[in-house]
Amino acid sequence: MVRSLAVSEPDAVRLRLPAVRIEGPACSVRRFDRNAADRNAGWDGVRSFLLRKRAPVTEPPISQKRRFQLILIKPSHYDDDGYVIRWWRAMIPSNTLAALYGIASDCAARRVLGPDVDIDILAIDETNTRIDIPRLIARLEEAGGFGLVALVGVQSNQYPRALDIARPFRAAGLPVMMGGFHVSGCLAMLDGHAVGLDACREMGISMFAGEAEGRLDQVLHDAASGTLEPLYNFMNDLPGIGGTPVPFLPKTYVSRTLGLSSSFDAGRGCPYQCSFCTIINVQGRQSRFRSADDVEDLVRRNWAQGISKFFITDDNFARNRDWEAIFDRLIALKEQERIPLGLMIQVDTLCHNIPNFIEKAKRAGVTRVFIGLENINPDNLAEAKKRQNKITEYRKMLLAWKAQGIITIAGYILGFPADTPESIRRDIGIIQRELPLDIVEFFCLTPLPGSEDHQKLWRAKVPMDGDLNIYDVEHVCTAHAAMSKTEWEAIYQEAWALYYSPAHMRTLMRRAVATGVSVSSLVKLLVTFSTAVPIEKVHPLQAGILRLRHPAERRPDLSREPALAFWLRFLWQTLRRNAAVVGRIAGLMLMARSVLKEKGVGAYHDQALTPVGAEDDGLDLLTKTSGGQKAVAHARKVAQLTHGPAA
């Protein structure tokens, strides 16, 4: 359920931002030219993006035009040493940035600020680009403050960094707005002030809660006329997204990430009610989706710039009400038009029960599937209200994906009430032996602002860590009944080492050969997932190639290191870490070579690959975890009631 909060009294007061004239005498304006590309990085992208679809616009004489500067910034956050997490090449481009870019480009094409106003859009993803704040301030000042700094997709862990980015812009009197899961989640679940939202009010940052589709026109108008509201709250009015501008980023941005792949959300909303989830409280529980036409449109736009690999970011694509039409269209593009689609999707553990879902996924180009497994202990799953996850179905579901030669990736949360270091070690062993999973991503159970878990603790005034920067699901933020903070942190680190042991990675390669999975694709994933936490000290979902740092990017509350010491340490860490990563790449490549040469590896078989049968009842998965046997008895009863006693 999405809830909204009444806007408090001070919210009614307009921000005092520099008034900007949009009418009036003509000012000197530049017509788009390629030499201005560094000042207008990305404008050429918008232009080509727009020209492909839109009807030509009748342009007023050049002398009457003004240019509104829209700067979209997706902030990163700070690592444990207090430095911004930034890479030479980050993993994948931000979908939120692409969504806002697409919507803003549409506003620019429709000239929402008037026929005499062009909108220049600059997109910056801080995970792969250093934000040159003085240069951006100069750019905005050159335009007479006629613009907006939009901090987009700000998660809770990115909120402190987002405020630090905003500070100098606000000090220069420039308009700043912030949107994303932190603002939206807090406004949906808390009192309108928690957690830390007053910092925006104090700094004069306008907050945007809800989704931008259909709302950016108003924001741009208000920014252009210097009348931005302190808060735009659309939490109780989630827009339909069919037919709205599609997420898009020009290739110049996409090429700052690995492997030239992009992303889009084909839908939003999930019907389930997991208590740790923020998504249902921000994007709702009803399926809202893009049409197959929208999806075709964005695939074609990306293919026109050579991009055909996509991460479909729907949290649960299996519950997208239009999944079949979307898959059918993608199948047509792949099979008839030969667009070499490669897709990754996220699904739930019951997706295999949807007729044709997995088969069509394969035909549409899915090569990797992320499954919200979360835990193998039914008591933990029940505690988290994740009752749709039935451990008795896990093997059936995973084997169905394996039958199509698709790489299976699971999220696994550590720190549920029944977890202890011993039970976690045991459960990882069970997963390795009995489940045909390739990649497992570990997370610490975190009361994320916007989730029911957080709301309960907040209402009960249970202590939670006050530093939002660590709400990144890889730090411990609150107490656990059976584990101390140190034990929890230690088992999180150990979990990665246990799962990505050399012996298990060899087993995974053998299973890949036996199930027709590309071993080289698996090796690429193993490199990232086995090195990110122990070597780079960040979660694989925040990883990239060649970590970059700058002394100026340290948290302001931490002291600035002497330049020499900083650069020497940076150099040493870069050499040491990259040597370790290169060593791991070489080791895994050698391992893959030897596995491929093994006699009979194509017929490799083990418990995990064994088809589901009566013997499953004896598996540790169903007998050793607390609640396992109850779950088996329940599954049997349901089967008997549905299919009769023989079942």
Ligand code: B12
């Ligand atoms: C895709 C995704 C990722 C991808 C990102 C790559 C990519 N291609 O996007 C990957 C897997 C790498 C990832 C990593 C992480 N993620 Co993530 N991710 C998502 C996911 C599933 C979808 C994001 C998305 O595209 N949504 C669709 C867009 C369009 O919606 P949106 O972001 O809300 O933006 C809309 C509005 O908010 C609004 N808006 C947003 N900003 C602004 C700004 C302005 C000015 C305006 C007007 C409007 C506006 O308009 C947008 C369009 O309508 C979300 C969950 C979700 N359903 O959103 C989690 C989510 C955002 N991730 C989350 C987390 C915690 C992380 C990680 C920290 C996890 C980790 N330890 O690795 C990392 C951080 C990495 C990083 N540097 O950002 C959390 C954040 C929770 C919170 N309260 O902070 C979420 C909500 C999932 C969850 N577990 O609850 N993630």
Ligand code: SF4
């Ligand atoms: S299945 Fe995933 S998206 Fe749906 S409620 Fe649970 S955690 Fe949230």
